[in-house]
Amino acid sequence: MNLLRFQILVMLERLKKVTSVANELGLKQPTVSFHMKKLEEEWGVPLFEIKTGKVLLTEAGRLLHHYAAEITRIYKEAEIRFAALQQTGNQHFVIGCTDIASSILFAKDWFSLVNEGLELQMKFETGPSHLLVERLKERSIDLIVNGGTELSYESESLLHCEVIREMPLSIYMADSHPFAKAAAVPSYRLSSYPFVALDDIDLQASLRRWEEHEKVKLSMKFSTDRVEQTLSAVRTGHVLAMLPELRSPQLLSGLAGVPLTGEQPKYSLTAMWRTDYWNPALIQRMLLFLKDLLAQ
Template sequence: MDTRNISYFMAVYEQLHFTKAAESLGISQPTLSQQIRLLEAELGAPLFDRIGKKVAVTEAGRLLHHYAVKMLQAERDARSAIKELLSGQRGTVSLAVLPSDLDFQLVPLFVQFKQKFPDIGLKVISTIQVHEEVLAHKVDIGIGLQGSLDKRLVQEPLGSEPYHLFVHSDSELAGRKEISLAELEEQALVMYPKGYLGRDLIDEVCVNARVELTTVMETSSANSLLQLVSAGVGATIQPRGLLRQHPERYRITRIPITEPAPVRRLELVYHADRFIGSSQRQLTDWLIHFLKDNIVG
């Protein structure tokens, strides 16, 4: 199979519309339709059902998509490996990280990395679907919460980080050395919505400890949560190191939570079958060193 035709197939698979897919590829719609028909003839099975103006993926199409992702990534890996071998050029590394870590913890590392390796490009995306982005070959490397073992991935544990209670600096709690999980029932909290990784992790610990939290406001942004705490709207429960960078921006005090405290465990992941060039290896080593020394422990 020609990888060009596979690329055409992927465009139709993603758009479910031949005209839109053709526009995205920069070719005419009749040309695209012809190439898809040739691919279907080669495989001996229809890849799409065309019902009027609607396009639906067949079972054969879904099966081809599973392998097509790997085929196209293998071609990119081969090109990258040979280009690096022949020219010694360093390319661009793509990285997926959790939103709060990107906004509050990892930027200093990126500055250091760019100063040390100015020829390496770095593309960072913010997402809570870190493992999914890596598995879909949308990024080279990911940093997220530790997941179950997956043979498709290389998973490098980075350590753990406890959650603390963040309160306004003028709060009567600000002078406390620690606070129990049970005492959090009495606090008005601003939190991530249910379904967000950090919130689900905290809720699981509270359910096991038979503690019921009271939330007065929910938002999906860590920055918004910190602003709400700084404004005195409520307290929040966040990873210990969230305000390590620029703590002067907020009038907030951190209070350790006694056992059983919520703890997040981070890991660095990349696809086991993917070519890892010198740029990716260099960034991977830096990330592991930086995170273990500065964020988790």
């Protein structure tokens, strides 16, 4: 197997020109043509055809491209991981979180726990749940934390999930709001108050289930995809928000959180990782780390 030839095949499918592939790889055009010929000799079938000045893949070429793309992607992943290992002496581990998951996890002195408890080169990324799941499938993220509802039927055999904490949703309001001193807020009283929605697919799924059970409909005046922006709007006293239990003193400054009566909606903070992850023991260490963060 020749990795360069697989890279040429993958790039030809994208660029359609031998000269473009040669320029991108820093090779001469005859060198690229030589490797194309050797690929066809190696696999014993025509892989390329020229139409209107473009290099197109034959059906056999498209079949080989499927495997070549995966092989080159895995090789690139190995390069990145080993570069981090050579630079720091530690393994590289990437955790992806939705904004709401990061607001829950990294509430207090999380850096000390990372710095003292793990001999890893850690990277934390945030993004919407569906994009994190796609990056997890592609192996560019090792583990993600979200609300758990993004796992589709097609992904069930590829990804493993574990709920690391279930937490009730609460109504958040300015600490000057009339509800702020209440022990709990009846659901029927909420329909007359405007809300700001946090644009998180997992949270919205929990809210819909609660609304259906309680037979109420909240008035969502606007939405944002950031927890900090949501809480900033709530601090004005003009809107309320329904969010999972938050623990950060900075986030909760000037706010009050009050539980609901009736059916208690839950938010399931969930870890996801690939079932074929290369180091299952490392995943278990990271799950313990996340649970330690939540126990702070």
